[in-house]
Amino acid sequence: xxxxxxxxxxxxxxxxxLVLKIVGARSVYVADILRRLAGTEFATQExxxxxxxxxxxxxxxxxxxxxxxxxxxxxxxxxxxEAGKAQLAALDEYWNLINRTIxxxxx
Amino acid sequence: xxxxxxxxxxxxxxxxFDEAAFQRLEQYLADARRTLEGNPDRxxxxxxxxxxxxxxxTRRLAAGATTITLAELQPALDEIGQVQAPGPTLxxxxxxxxxxxxxxxxxxxxxxCLGLARYFGLDVGLLxxxxxxxxxxxxxxxxxxxxALMLLMPYAPLERGGKPLRKIxxxxxxxxxxxxGKLGVAAx
Numbered sequence: 001x002x003x004x005x006x007x008x009x010x011x012x013x014x015x016x017x018l019v020l021k022i023v024g025a026r027s028v029y030v031a032d033i034l035r036r037l038a039g040t041e042f043a044t045q046e047x048x049x050x051x052x053x054x055x056x057x058x059x060x061x062x063x064x065x066x067x068x069x070x071x072x073x074x075x076x077x078x079x080x081x082e083a084g085k086a087q088l089a090a091l092d093e094y095w096n097l098i099n100r101t102i103x104x105x106x107x
Numbered sequence: 108x109x110x111x112x113x114x115x116x117x118x119x120x121x122x123x124f125d126e127a128a129f130q131r132l133e134q135y136l137a138d139a140r141r142t143l144e145g146n147p148d149r150x151x152x153x154x155x156x157x158x159x160x161x162x163x164x165t166r167r168l169a170a171g172a173t174t175i176t177l178a179e180l181q182p183a184l185d186e187i188g189q190v191q192a193p194g195p196t197l198x199x200x201x202x203x204x205x206x207x208x209x210x211x212x213x214x215x216x217x218x219x220c221l222g223l224a225r226y227f228g229l230d231v232g233l234l235x236x237x238x239x240x241x242x243x244x245x246x247x248x249x250x251x252x253x254x255a256l257m258l259l260m261p262y263a264p265l266e267r268g269g270k271p272l273r274k275i276x277x278x279x280x281x282x283x284x285x286x287x288g289k290l291g292v293a294a295x
Contacts (some may be wrong), residue, residue, distance in 0.1 A: 045188030
């Protein structure tokens with residue numbers, strides 16, 4: 001088993017954290033999220049992102065409004081709710097803690 | 108005899124597909140529907156995917172062409188990817204728990220089972236069977252438990268711009284809101 005396959009479940013779990021981070025930085029369309037993740041280890045397809053965003057909306061972490069677009073039908077424009085901001089802050093803090101632990105152990 | 112093209116409405120767009128592309132699309136959407144079985148957001152996700160397919164195909168269509176073939180559809184589907192069920196919700200130790208909420212969309216009665224299934228990460232079908240079995244075992248006492256949960260559990264917010272609720276979930280919800288109003292309980 002390579003290091004990459006070992007870390008696959010962790011990457012999958014962290015996608016939600018990264019999506020919250022991206023939506024939290026500024027309100028975004030789905031295309032913005034895909035573009036931001038493309039070329040990273042977290043490159044994602046719409047088939048994965050839509051179910052995830054629906055789940056986050058169901059959990060009150062993100063919400064969207066419809067925005068007219070220049071070409072084609074209106075688009076969903078996502079932003080974080082107050083609960084989403086709180087969740088993101090908690091995840092950020094915990095992630096830093098994990099990073100410190102990993103860095104401290106074995107030195 | 109052969110059908111030349113099929114007119115397809117994908118969410119908010121209408122496009123022409125040839126027969127082979129139409130069949131491939133039907134198969135893709137049927138697979139997605141199956142993967143999302145039991146997901147309360149299934150219809151919304153399928154609408155999002157349909158719109159993504161429409162956008163991607165339109166973008167790939169050569170100037171002047173009107174009918175989408177596999178040459179446009181297949182790369183579009185490859186880029187969108189198979190639909191993937193989202194993983195378990197992230198939670199931070201000691202952080203706020205997932206809210207326990209009733210879910211009206213896709214509910215049979217009021218959404219108590221759907222909410223409990225979501226909260227505990229259980230299969231809603233199994234939970235519903237268990238609830239019906241308990242109904243018999245308790246000689247109807249389960250009805251009181253369900254009513255209590257229905258009145259006590261807050262509702263998850265409705266999908267904006269979503270389809271209207273089916274009759275029974277809609278009636279249950281207005282009943283609960285009416286009772287809460289009478290009791291002076293703030294309806295969530």
